[in-house]
Amino acid sequence: MLIFAELKRIDFNGYILNKDEAQIAILNSSYFISLCLSIGEKGKEGADFFNVDIFNTGWVREKKMVFGGNSFIFDDFDDFDDIEKYIKEFIGSIYGDSWSDVLIKLRRYFLWEYEDYQCID
Incomplete structure (x- = not known):
């Protein structure tokens, strides 16, 4: 049985603190928003945290x-709900035979909370 990823929650990092501020920011000609995504197995409790930055071409030009x-x-997005929908659909398209397989794919696009984590004895 395949395991699909599911976006559980979006939190905001940096100077943008919530969805309302993100909505205002994307109306500018240049914006950069840092997000923390809670992603877990579809239909189950629990999630891992992944960081990702979103910005527009105006910010790149700047x-x-x-x-x-x-x-x-x-x-060409003027509603943060549309961005959230796109991210949710993208994450929902990621699947694997195990959660480990899904993590490998997610880590191609997002910075995993345990990236470069090392246990110290």
């Missing part, structure tokens, strides 16, 4: 250069 992964570029 900065002239953008480094790294774990980000999504959105353009």
